[in-house]
Amino acid sequence: MSIEVRNLSKRFGSFVALDNVNLDVPGGELVALLGPSGSGKTTLLRIIAGLEPADTGVIRFEGEDTTEQPVRERQVGFVFQHYALFRHMSVFENIAFGLRVRPRAVRPSEAEIRDTVMNLLRLVQLEALGKRRPSELSGGQRQRVALARALAVKPKVLLLDEPFGALDAKVRKELRRWLRRLHEEVHVTSVFVTHDQEEALEVSDRVVIMNEGRVEQSGTPEEVYERPATPFVYGFLGDVNLFHGRIERGLVKVGASELEAPPEWADARDQDAVAYVRTYDVELTPSSNGRSSIEATVRHVRAFGPVVRLELDRIDDGSSIEAHLPRAHYEQLAVGKGQRVFVSPTSVTVFAQSDGGKSARSA
C-alpha cells in the first residue's frame, strides 16, 4: 500500500509546522522521516494517520484519497513514542483490543482472536508475557507489545513515532535491527519518525530529511549520505567541517589556502561559498602540501578505538577542524597536543552562498 502526500501544509497558530510537503512512500518500503525536533516530522506522521487534520493538501493510500477519512476507518497501525499501552489491560488484551472493538459482523471469534494474538506474541518474542501488565515490562518489551498491537488489525500502513526514542542506547540498537528483520517478514508499508541519523540510515530503505516544515531531501541512505542535496542535509548527516571562503574558477579560497572544488565549479564566477568536508575526508601531513593544505595545531586527541579523533585549531582564523583518522595513519603521523600539522581535504563539496537565498549545490 503506497502513501502519497501532496502539497500538505499545517500551521499551529503562527507556527508553520508543515510547509507544502510532498512525499511518496512506495508500497512495502520502510521509510524514515528524519529531522531535528520542530522540523514537522511527527506532525506529518500524525496527519498521515489522521490524528491531526491538515490545513491544505491531500493524502492518498494506494491512490485513494483518505484526507477526509476518519482515523478509525483508515486502517493504520500507529506506534506511539511512549507506547500508549492500555495500562489496565494485560499484554494479551492490549494486542487483542483492535480485534475486540470491531463491529460484531466482522469481529473474529474468540478462538481466532486467540490465535492471532499468540502468533503476534511469538512474532515479537514475548510468548511468555501475555498475562503481564504493561507496567511489569521493560521499555523494549513495551515497545514490542505496542508494535504487535498495531499489527493485530492488519494495517495498510504502519506508522511509528520515535519508536526507540525512550529507550537506552543498547536496547535501541537491538530493537532497530529487530524492526528491520520484522519489516522483512511482515512487509507492510512503514514510516517511522526519528531524530537519530544513525537510526534512520541503518534501518530504512529510504530516508526523508525534514527541516523547518519542509522536505530537504529524500532518497536511499547511500544517496542522502553520499550526495546531500542541501547544506542542511550535509550538516545533519554525519560530522562535517565547514570552510567559509570564496569560489572562483574551480578553487575555493579559504584563508591563505585554495581547495580544489569539484569539476562543475570550473567556470564559477567569484562568489561566497562554503566548502563542506567530512571529518574522515582529510589527510594530515607534518609538512605543507602546497596551497591546498590548511595549517593547524592539534588541540586535543582522543585515541581510543579504531578511529582516532583529533580536534585542530586553524592557524589563520583560529576556527576548529575535526579530523578522524584510522589508527594506523595516526600512529604513522606521530603528532601530539600542541604540534603543528597540515590538513588536506581529499573530498570537498561546495555550496555557493548567494545573498540570503538558497544554496546551490554541487558535489
Add this chain to the structure above:
Amino acid sequence: MTATAVLRPATTAPRAVTRATGESRLVRWTLIGTALVFLTLVLVLPLVTVFHQALAKGLPAYLEAIGEPDALSAAKLTLLIAGIAVPLNLIFGIAAAWCISKFEFRGKNVLITLIDLPFAVSPVISGMIFVLLFGAHGWFGEWLSEHDIQIIFAVPGMVLATTFITAPFIARELIPLMQEQGSEEEEAAIVLGASGWQTFFRVTLPNIKWGLLYGLILCNARAMGEFGAVSVVSGHIRGETNTLPLHVEILYNEYAFAASFAVASVLTLLAFVTLALKTFVEWQQRRTAAEAAGAEDISERIAS
C-alpha cells in the same frame, strides 16, 4: 555515617544527633499537645456528644426517634435528592473533565473557574439564587405558576440546589487526573478502530475509576448532608420537604434534643462510612500508582 557513629569509642560524649529540620523535645511536645487538644475540642468531643445525647434517653427512645414517620420520610427524601443530584453530577463531572483535559478551546479557564463557583459561594446564597429564579416573584415565577409547576418550596428546588452545591466534586477530582494521563491511550484506541463510546468505556473509564469513585463518595456525602442551600428552598414541610439535616434542626428547635441527636447520629454514621470508603479508595489509588512506579523502576533495571 551511622556505622562510624556506632564505632566511635565510648569515651567521646554521646552527642544528640538531630536532623537539620528536627526540633527540641519541648517544642515537639508543645506542638503535638496543641494539635491533640485542638482535635479533641473540635472533633472528638462533638462526635462523642452526638452519640451521648442521642442515647441519653436510652436505646428504645433512640430507635423510636429514628423510626418515626417524619424521620423516615426525611431519610427517604434525602436519598431521593442524592439519588438524582449525584448521577447528574457524575455525568456533568465526567463531561467537564473530558472537555477540559482532552481538548484545547477558548474560555477553558473560564469554565474551570465556573466549576469552582459553588465552592466559593455561601450555600445560603446558592439557595437564594434559585428562589430568585424560580420563586413566586422570581424571573420564571409567573410562567411557572401559570403552568402550575412548583419548584421552590418543593422537591425540584431542593434537587436543583443540591446539584448546584455538589457540582464541583467529581469534576475537580477528575480534571487533574485526566490531564496527567493525557490522551495518547485514547488516540491509540481510536487508531485501532474503536468508536467514541468503546474508547470511553474500555480505555478512559478504567483509567479514572478510582478517582471517579473518590469524587462520587465526596459528592454523595455533601448531597446528603447539605443544609444551607436546601434549607432556603425547602419550605420545611414536615413529611414532605424535609431532609435529614433539616429534620435535625426542626427537632432541635422543638427541644426534642434526644430525637434530634438520634437523627444526627445517623448522619454521623454516614460520615463514618464515607470516611472509611474514602480511605479505602485513596489506598487503592496509591497502590495502583505505586505499582506503576515500582514496575517502572524494575523495568528500567531490566532494560539496562
